[in-house]
Amino acid sequence: MLLSRLKNFIVNAFQKIYVSNIIRSIDRDIINKSNSSMIQEGWGQFDAKEIFGSSISQIAQKSINSNKIKYNNSGSWISREIDESVLKTILSSEKFEQIIFDYLGEDARLDDIYYWFKKELIIGENISGSWHDDNVGHRFKCYIGIDVSESAPVTEVVPKSHLKPYKFKIISEFKRYFNISESISNAKTKLLKHKKDVITIFDTNLFHRGVYLKTSGFRNVILLEFISRKKSNLICGKTPCGPGQKIDGEVIFNVKNESLLLQSKLIDKDILKKLSNGTFQYSISNLK
Ligand SMILES: [Fe+2]
Numbered sequence: 149m150l151l152s153r154l155k156n157f158i159v160n161a162f163q164k165i166y167v168s169n170i171i172r173s174i175d176r177d178i179i180n181k182s183n184s185s186m187i188q189e190g191w192g193q194f195d196a197k198e199i200f201g202s203s204i205s206q207i208a209q210k211s212i213n214s215n216k217i218k219y220n221n222s223g224s225w226i227s228r229e230i231d232e233s234v235l236k237t238i239l240s241s242e243k244f245e246q247i248i249f250d251y252l253g254e255d256a257r258l259d260d261i262y263y264w265f266k267k268e269l270i271i272g273e274n275i276s277g278s279w280h281d282d283n284v285g286h287r288f289k290c291y292i293g294i295d296v297s298e299s300a301p302v303t304e305v306v307p308k309s310h311l312k313p314y315k316f317k318i319i320s321e322f323k324r325y326f327n328i329s330e331s332i333s334n335a336k337t338k339l340l341k342h343k344k345d346v347i348t349i350f351d352t353n354l355f356h357r358g359v360y361l362k363t364s365g366f367r368n369v370i371l372l373e374f375i376s377r378k379k380s381n382l383i384c385g386k387t388p389c390g391p392g393q394k395i396d397g398e399v400i401f402n403v404k405n406e407s408l409l410l411q412s413k414l415i416d417k418d419i420l421k422k423l424s425n426g427t428f429q430y431s432i433s434n435l436k
Contacts, residue, residue: 157325164283164316167383171285171314174379175353177253178286179311184251190310191340191350192247196292199243205294205345207233208263208370217265225265228392232403234370238292239412247349248374248414252286257377257416259287260391261399265368268297269360276304276359278324279332282352283387285314287375291348297365301358303340303350306332310353320355342367377416381432390432391419398431 179187186192196204211231219225238244248256282289291303323330332355339359340348350356375389384390391399401409409415409428421434 153325157322160325161316161318161321163386164321167283167386168314168316170382171379174376174382175285175314178251181253182251184247186247186251186349186351188311189307189338190354191305191307191338191348193340194247194347194349196345196347199247199347200237200241202237203345204234204237204292204370207237208294212263219265219267223267223269226262228260228262228399230261230263230399230401232401232405232408235401235403236405236408238370238372239408239414244347245412245414248288251351252288252374252376254413255376255378256288256374256414257380258372258412258414259375259377259380259389260371260373260393260397262371263294263368264371265294266301266364266366268366269364271360271362271364274359274361277357278327279306279320279330279355279357280324281310281314281317281355282389283314283316283321284375284383284389285353285379286310287352287373287389288349289352290372290374291342292370292372293342293344293346293348293368294370295366295368296342296344297367299361299363299365300342300367301360301364302342303348304337304357304359305340305350306336306355307338309355310351314353342369374414377418381419381435384432391430396431396433398429398433401428401430403428 211233217225342348380389385395391397419434421429423429
């Protein structure tokens with residue numbers, strides 16, 4: 149058992165080391181060329197009403213049919229079927245688009261999007277995930293709060309740790325894989341609290357982890373990822389990125405107004421395909 153886990157770790161580590169050169173070469177100029185106000189710290193929080201011009205939490209709550217929400221055993225519901233009203237709110241905001249392109253450059257695309265609802269859980273003790281970066285170099289994770297309780301899980305980051313070029317961190321990854329804890333002084337970290345109608349963005353090249361309290365409150369968010377399209381197409385399958393986090397993963401856009409997708413600079417048309425039922429499939433498997 150331990151031997152097979154060790155073997156898995158080694159195979160995985162080789163894959164990550166193999167893609168690290170690709171990641172570094174594509175990421176090379178991001179820090180120097182960026183004119184984003186977030187570039188030095190690697191994270192930022194924005195008022196969603198200010199960025200989208202309307203309350204996205206109200207729009208999302210209206211569009212999500214509560215019968216559709218089915219929590220799994222760990223108390224989560226994840227859905228990649230995204231409604232038109234939510235997409236329209238996000239994709240038609242030039243301010244939002246600018247936040248993404250200012251940091252990641254014009255080659256960035258929406259790489260994944262899903263509703264991620266977590267219900268309140270009694271965990272029994274305060275627990276924290278393991279420290280890691282996401283092994284994709286510079287990439288945004290963007291949480292849009294739909295409904296979030298005061299004691300909901302938060303994200304802890306080490307500001308400025310993203311400034312070092314990506315490298316596979318074998319020791320941290322080993323500790324993470326085998327659940328060996330690693331501590332970093334609180335003085336060096338920042339807790340990012342997710343809140344209703346707040347957009348929380350962080351570069352996943354930052355060292356980060358999830359923090360869960362004893363009684364972990366509910367957290368209903370839309371999670372979006374943005375990354376260089378060239379990079380995601382090259383490294384998907386070897387490290388988690390791309391729609392659905394794998395080559396044949398997908399996001400389904402159910403829209404009547406096609407121009408919403410076709411005119412958005414954040415949507416990569418090379419991976420977008422109209423299906424016979426009228427919905428749009430967004431998947432790296434559609435690349436020609
Ligand atoms: Fe992560």
